[in-house]
Amino acid sequence: MAGEPDIVFYHAPQSRSIIVQWMLEELGQPFRLHLLNLKKNEHKQPDYLAINPMGKVPAITHKGVAITEAAAICCFLADTYPESGLAVPVGDPRxxxxxxxxxxxxxxxxxxxxxxxxxxxxxxxxxxxxxxxxxxxxxxxxxxxxxxxxxxxxxxxxxxxxxxxxxxxxxxxxxxxxxxxxxxxxxxxxxxxxxxxxxxxxxxxxxxxx
Ligand SMILES: N[C@@H](CCC(=O)N[C@@H](CS)C(=O)NCC(=O)O)C(=O)O
CATH class of the missing domain: 1.20.1050.10 (Glutathione S-transferase Yfyf (Class Pi); Chain A, domain 2)
Incomplete structure (x- = not known):
């Protein structure tokens, strides 16, 4: 039986976390979706604030390490999964x-x-x-x-x-x-x-x- 995927994605629909949702879809790596309901203030509860102290989406954890800020998450994922072809590697003039x-x-x-x-x-x-x-x-x-x-x-x-x-x-x-x-x-x-x-x-x- 497959275990927990490396990536857990904290997402609220119709929010900036769609940026990371798109990135994950392009990436094609397995992830577990953790849905947050902003109307119910789930993003301001202690368990989520421990992941993103800003109380904002998106966030991911990768192998248990929390990463926030949409652009940083996309950069991290592209570098971590270079086979996706979504990064420009270090050493490339671009x-x-x-x-x-x-x-x-x-x-x-x-x-x-x-x-x-x-x-x-x-x-x-x-x-x-x-x-x-x-x-x-x-x-x-x-x-x-x-x-x-x-x-x-x-x-x-x-x-x-x-x-x-x-x-x-x-x-x-x-x-x-x-x-x-x-x-x-x-x-x-x-x-x-x-x-x-x-x-x-x-x-x-x-x-x-x-
Ligand atoms: N700088 C953050 C911005 C994240 C952000 O502002 N997210 C909004 C959703 S569009 C949010 O979580 N708002 C809920 C709140 O602040 O209560 C990023 O780029 O990831």
Whole structure:
């Protein structure tokens, strides 16, 4: 009988943890799903706070070690399972740009989206690490214009991370439908793994509502 998988995934449907759900689906490694109901505050209970003291999803444990922050989890999984082809390995000249994109989403793209979503006034572009929302989008637009993916022909964990923020930002109508970004998002949404994730997440929403 198979034992506990190495990966346990702490997930709440319709949340940022869909980033890791997508990553896991692309990865194809077995994992145990631990569902959290945000409406019931299950993510603020002591047993989960021991895994993520921020009381946020996503989180995973890998062989019992807790890892949080969506981009870090995706980076970790891609490196830990190199046979998936989702990482750019150390030593490859594209490793630096790959890491840049992994960090760019939580440090530049997301803060810009949140600013716009909550109509926060722009702070000084030279003080804000993300410069401005428009500058961030412009950089991404130029990167995906050549495509098909951020690193060219290879789909990587960086596409999961940046792509998730772009798709979410477009859904909440913060990201404008610029043709390059819309085409990139469409390419990502055509991936069978992401389509399976959408279907599965809808089932999980229904399960939690029941
Ligand atoms: N920086 C975190 C953000 C995680 C995050 O904000 N998750 C939201 C879900 S979209 C959450 O757990 N919210 C519930 C809460 O804070 O109570 C990451 O990238 O993983």
């Amino acid at each position: 490793r630096g740009p790959y890491l840049k994109w992994l960090f760019f989403s939580p440090s530049c793209l997301e803060p810009g989206i949140i600013d716009r979503m909550f109509s926060r006034p722009d702070v000084s572009p030279s003080s804000a690490g993300w410069g401005s929302f428009d500058a961030t989008l412009d950089v991404i637009t130029r990167a995906v214009a050549a495509g098909p993916y951020l690193l060219g022909a290879q789909f990587t964990a960086a596409d999961v991370v940046i792509g998730s923020s772009l798709i979410w930002g477009t859904m909440v109508k913060v990201i404008p439908e610029w043709p390059e970004i819309a085409a990139y998002a469409r390419r990502l949404q055509e991936r069978p793994a992401l389509q399976r994730v959408y279907a599965r997440d809808a089932e999980l929403v229904a399960l939690q509502a029941a």
